[in-house]
Amino acid sequence: MATSVISTAELKALVLDGNKHQMIADNDYFSQIKPLEDTLPAIDPSIKFDPAIHLAFKPEFLKTCKRTTMEELGASCPEQISDIGVSEPFPLFTDEAVEIMRAELLRKEVFDEFGRLSYNSTTGLGAMIRGYAKDAAPFTYTAWTHPITVSAVSAMAGVELEPIMDYEIASVNVAMKSPDAAANELVSSRRRSSLGNKFDDDVPAVVGWHNDSYPFVCVLMLSDTSKMIGGETLIKPPSGEIIPAKGPAKGKATVLQGRILNHLASIPIGFTERITAVTSYRAKNPLTFDGSVLSTVKPEVNYSTVYNTFYPQWVSYRMDIISKRALHIKETFDKSLEDKEVFDKEKAFTLLKDLEAYLHKTSTEMEVSEKEWAYHKSRLNMKPT
Template identity: 95%
Template sequence: MATSIISTAELKALVLDGNKHQMIADNDYLSQIKPIEDALPAIDPSIRFDPSIHLAFKPEHLKTCKRKTMEELGAACPEQISEVGVSEPFPLFTDEAVEIMRSELLRKEVFDEYGRLSYNSTTGLGAMIRGYAKDAAPFTYAAWTHPVTVSAVSAMAGVELEPIMDYEVASVNVAMKSPDAAQNELVSSRRRSSLGNKFDDDVPAVVGWHNDSYPFVCVLMLSDTSKMIGGETLIKPPSGEIIPAEGPAKGKATVLQGRILNHLASIPIVF
């Protein structure tokens, strides 16, 4: 097996240069992202986030949305900060809010400045958009940092949370794939269905198996999932059984104790 070694000095130079070698290619943006941006409804850029209009969370969701404890996941440990390990998707933002977030995100200048290919994407085209919200997406930044939003996410997590690094606010995983990769994933999804929707370690992923630096993460679905297979956040607790946070839908979110729970962002397949 060949091993590639990058020196510390070379790695530092790449980082200081903005990791431009990992930029999303123009042809990939134009073929896979631009058509989505073009289909967006016209958005008034003066709209400001208003939780009474743009937040879909209601107190009753604490009772109607199931949450699995760390103990139920077989992952209880002294380092956990809440009994809650993961929630099923719950309504967080309205359709209007999601469309505004998409309009701020999908611009070419945002992809060029803040988008980079994921280091462990299984297709080689999965990308991450990070560090953009405060400077390039004022609605999105306000939506995630508003005290009412933070209170809603904290309630679902079972512990008081707060955003502490602007760079991580509204970090986005973007699924892109070649036609060959799309076909392979469709075969994989059919194989999974034949196994009773069970998962194995080689699930196609935008971001492969990892743990987060933050104790908790809130994962929001920005896409319409009505014609989509997959897209779940998958969890692999110490037992080794892979557990999906099922039922992602546009505007819904899942909270996950991601520092402790090993997880991945699975690639959705559109049919």
């Protein structure tokens, strides 16, 4: 089957099968990923996440860590759920916690079941591992979902958050490069000097320009960045001027209101591995605006999304919000009746239309356009038969 002649019907069948046509090849795993696993210290698989031992966050980071507001970025808008746009990197997990997370992640069985080639990497070997945490990485899952961790991320984001759904807990982006290539980069050039003090739209990227599908993300670095140069998250606000946000060091994280802010993960110079874990969030208050979309995550576009696991979770989370909003409407007008108030028809119309729009968005986001099918075809990495 040649990439150039694959039909949409054939592509749909591949998507339904879990995008296995984009699995990481065995030779890539054993030549590039397995050596990382082999260097890990001995990890006791029975270790449980303990925030007193494994969480590095401290409340004083709220004062010492710069958090850039949406206004400062020139990106304020009615849809934002917090005044905070992006934070500087802050310590989130300890070295021991990061090593345990790496040990859970780098196993061959995890890459085989959950790993897929990245759909929007612009350089080198790019892979994504998503939807694995709850079933295959119990320490990682507990670490991200622990109330103290969620509270820490919420504090940095300036709004009470909760993970959007299990599938989007600790989604991993992997970028690999050979040691020779990394060394040659360090010797030959520096991207910063080649670009001066500015970045342009064509800067090499681990993940290209995009808006996230969900309101907030927390990006955790799982690699040693001490020998890397660059690697900033670049933000392009409505003004068009590209603003760099410092990339985190190992164990550190940054929060970003990524649904609104167009951004890119620039690829650093001198790295052999760059592994990040990204957890996506929405406001905990079900009445807060939720602008989530599926443009970057639906399985028909993103190879790392498994059709039969992802879509049920999307529908479930949306129905949970709808249920809570519907209950709010019921209770609002129950109270109005009890208090013998004049019925506010305009208020009822507004609440019901908002609920209807949210339900409608839930289904329409699962639709797939011809443009999206064409994009998937254009990014295929299949061997001709």
